[in-house]
Amino acid sequence: MKTIIDFINKHGMLQKGAKVLCAVSGGADSMCLLHFLSSNAERFGITVAAAHFNHRLRGAEADRDQAFVEAWCNEHGIVCEAGSADVAAYAQQNGMSTEEAARRLRYEFLENCADKLGCTAIATAHNSDDNAETVLLNLTRGAGAKGLCGIPPVRGRLIRPLLATSRAQIEAYLAENGVAHISDSTNDTDDYTRNVIRHRVMPVLCGINPAFSASAMRTAELLREDEEFLDKLAAGFLSDHFENGSLPIPELAALPKPVAARVLRKICGRSLTAGHTKALFDIMQSKTLAHADIHGMRVTADQGRLYFGQKPNNLSDTQLRVGEKTVIGDGKFTVECAVLPENSKVFNSLNTFFFNFDAVCGTIFFTSRKDGDKIRLNGRKCTKSLKDLFSEAKMTQLQRSETPVLRDEKGIIAVYGFGVAERCSVKTGDAVLRVTINKTDRTGDNLKNE
Numbered sequence: 381m382k383t384i385i386d387f388i389n390k391h392g393m394l395q396k397g398a399k400v401l402c403a404v405s406g407g408a409d410s411m412c413l414l415h416f417l418s419s420n421a422e423r424f425g426i427t428v429a430a431a432h433f434n435h436r437l438r439g440a441e442a443d444r445d446q447a448f449v450e451a452w453c454n455e456h457g458i459v460c461e462a463g464s465a466d467v468a469a470y471a472q473q474n475g476m477s478t479e480e481a482a483r484r485l486r487y488e489f490l491e492n493c494a495d496k497l498g499c500t501a502i503a504t505a506h507n508s509d510d511n512a513e514t515v516l517l518n519l520t521r522g523a524g525a526k527g528l529c530g531i532p533p534v535r536g537r538l539i540r541p542l543l544a545t546s547r548a549q550i551e552a553y554l555a556e557n558g559v560a561h562i563s564d565s566t567n568d569t570d571d572y573t574r575n576v577i578r579h580r581v582m583p584v585l586c587g588i589n590p591a592f593s594a595s596a597m598r599t600a601e602l603l604r605e606d607e608e609f610l611d612k613l614a615a616g617f618l619s620d621h622f623e624n625g626s627l628p629i630p631e632l633a634a635l636p637k638p639v640a641a642r643v644l645r646k647i648c649g650r651s652l653t654a655g656h657t658k659a660l661f662d663i664m665q666s667k668t669l670a671h672a673d674i675h676g677m678r679v680t681a682d683q684g685r686l687y688f689g690q691k692p693n694n695l696s697d698t699q700l701r702v703g704e705k706t707v708i709g710d711g712k713f714t715v716e717c718a719v720l721p722e723n724s725k726v727f728n729s730l731n732t733f734f735f736n737f738d739a740v741c742g743t744i745f746f747t748s749r750k751d752g753d754k755i756r757l758n759g760r761k762c763t764k765s766l767k768d769l770f771s772e773a774k775m776t777q778l779q780r781s782e783t784p785v786l787r788d789e790k791g792i793i794a795v796y797g798f799g800v801a802e803r804c805s806v807k808t809g810d811a812v813l814r815v816t817i818n819k820t821d822r823t824g825d826n827l828k829n830e
Contacts (some may be wrong), residue, residue, distance in 0.1 A: 381553055383545050384416060388424075393501065393539040396425035400539075401499040403490055404430045404453075404460075406445040409505035411452075411561040412550045413542055417503060418458055419557075431493040433486045434464035437478070441565060448562050461493045479572060494537065506531050506540045509547045512585075512596035513577050520573075524654065525607055525638075530600035546593055614642035622647075626687040629664050637661075647688050648674050660686075669777045682776040689782075697745040700786075700815070708746050713784060713817055715746055720812040731818065733786065733794045735804040737811040742789035744815070749785055755792045758805040769798060784817055 388394055402417055404410040417428045432449040434442050446462055453460035471481035490502050511530040518527035533543050542550065554561060570576045585592045617635065621627055627647075632640055644660050645652045656674050663670040663681040671680040680687045690712070698708050702717045719737055726734035749766045756763040770780045786794040794800045796817055806812055 381416070381545065381549065383549065384541055385420075387533070387544040388539075388541050391533045391539075393503075393534060393541060394424045394426055395500070398424075398426045398501055399497065399499045400426050400428050400501045400503050401490065401494045401497060402428055402430050403486075403502065403504045404432050404449050405505075405564070406432070406449045406452075406562045407505075407564055407567075408550055408554055408561045409507055409510075409542065409547070411559050412553050413503060413505040414452075414458070415557060415559045416541070416553070418456060429459040429461070429493075429497050429499060431461045431463075431490055433489045434462065435467040435482050435486070436464055437467055437482070438564070438566065445562055445564070448560075452560070459497065461497065463489045463493070465489070479574075499537075501537050501539050503539050503541055505542050507542045507545050507547055507550060508593040508597050509578075509582070511543055511600060512593040513574055513582065515596050515600055516577050516581060517574060522654070524641075525603050525610075528600065529604040529607055530596070532604070544597060610638055610642055613639045614646055617643050618646055625689060626685045629681060629684050629686050632686065633664055648677060648679070651675060680777070685776070687776065697747045700744045700746055702813070706746070708784075713746070713819055715818070716816045717744070718814050720814055722809055722811055724812045726806050726812060726814075728799055730797050732814065732816045733800050734806050735793060735800060735813040735815070736806050737813040739804045739810075740788050740793060740813060744793070745787050746817075747785050747787060749780065749783065753785070753792055755795060755798075756802045757795075757799045758802045759799075760802070766792075766795065769795070773798075786815060 394400065400417060402410070402414045404414050414428070414430055417424075417426070421428050430449065430453050432446055434446045436442060438445075446464075450460050450462060465485045467478060467482045467485055470485060471478045474481065476484075493499075494502050515528055515530045518530075521527070531540060531543060532538075533540050553559075566572070567575065570579060582592070589595060617632075617639065618627075621631055627643070632643065635643065640661075641657050644657060648656065648660075652674065656672070659672040660674075660679055663672050663679065664686060666681055669680070669682050671678055673679075676690060678689055680689070698706060700706055700715055700717050702719055704717065706715045706717075707713070708715055720734075724734075728734055749770075753766040754763050755766065755769070766780075766785070770783070775783070784796040785792055788804075790803075792801060793804045794815070
């Protein structure tokens with residue numbers, strides 16, 4: 381069909397020499413796609429393989445679908461990979477809908493098959509009616525411009541060659557070429573929201589405009605062009621201004637709101653909702669320290685910058701043991717303690733501390749600062765509160781809250797990035813205790829001097 385060929389060429393979906401994995405359920409759409417690609421493999425200079433995923437949701441009917449696809453591929457000399465998973469159990473275990481669980485497991489299976497077979501593209505059989513339904517579905521959810529762009533023709537190695545082809549055109553193709561297919565009984569019910577849109581909403585809209593799917597496709601394409609332009613502006617801003625896990629608030633606030641929202645989404649992820657975005661805009665306007673928690677991320681506005689980091693777990697006092705490695709703060713830090721021979725060379729650094737082992741009082745704990753904490757650092761002439769120490773170093777509130785502190789049963793013996801307490805400093809002939817604090821990538825870039 382000329383429509384499919386033109387759409388493939390328009391979006392550069394198939395490169396000569398490509399190996400394409402076709403996702404095949406056995407239904408009309410996927411059988412049309414498989415037949416078209418395999419029949420035109422020589423034209424495009426490609427090789428085609430198939431993959432079928434059994435969701436185990438329809439019992440014997442699902443097994444029938446798998447057998448049909450495998451038999452058809454075998455008859456036509458097409459390599460076919462089949463897999464299955466208990467989608468219902470996975471959905472329950474992960475607290476998600478059956479539709480979401482099915483999609484996640486299906487695409488994971490397709491990616492694994494593509495890797496196994498060395499495929500450079502994965503073709504799915506979404507058509508123009510599917511795209512119109514997706515636009516309507518996202519509209520009911522209050523989606524922004526990105527959601528109203530519908531299904532992308534190309535995303536990574538995923539391609540959708542039938543996206544400009546209607547369901548009616550697909551059925552005509554199957555009849556003309558004598559291609560067999562099977563039906564999924566769940567498509568006839570209104571158990572899923574998409575089916576309600578397909579059976580009840582789409583017929584009304586097509587009654588108003590018989591070419592509604594094509595119109596929705598054109599609208600989605602126009603929105604996608606706008607989205608791509610705004611996305612490039614956001615990417616350019618990030619490239620110029622994102623530093624040490626943070627952005628300058630004045631510059632971010634000066635951006636047009638649609639661009640600023642996309643900058644935030646690029647950092648926080650696609651799950652950033654309109655409500656989350658509003659919360660971030662709100663803390664940007666705060667005159668004092670403010671933060672917002674977005675899923676597992678904490679975003680903090682402090683001293684004119686917006687810091688993005690993992691939502692902190694309070695560093696409860698964790699006992700350190702000599703000769704052992706201790707994992708702290710849900711994997712944020714690892715701490716190692718070792719006793720060294722007398723007269724060992726010592727060279728305190730940002731994350732390695734040397735103590736007079738005999739001067740340490742009892743157990744050492746890894747923790748965070750507490751109100752009223754003070755320390756007399758080795759080589760300093762006075763005792764200072766950690767509040768003053770951090771303030772002089774111009775540390776943000778976020779940096780202060782994430783700075784590790786070592787204390788024994790008398791008080792603080794070291795502060796990460798600053799040094800050890802004078803009472804525990806090493807002198808010639810002392811037995812030496814070395815404590816090394818390693819910061820993992822999960823802590824971000826918020827600690828002082830890192």
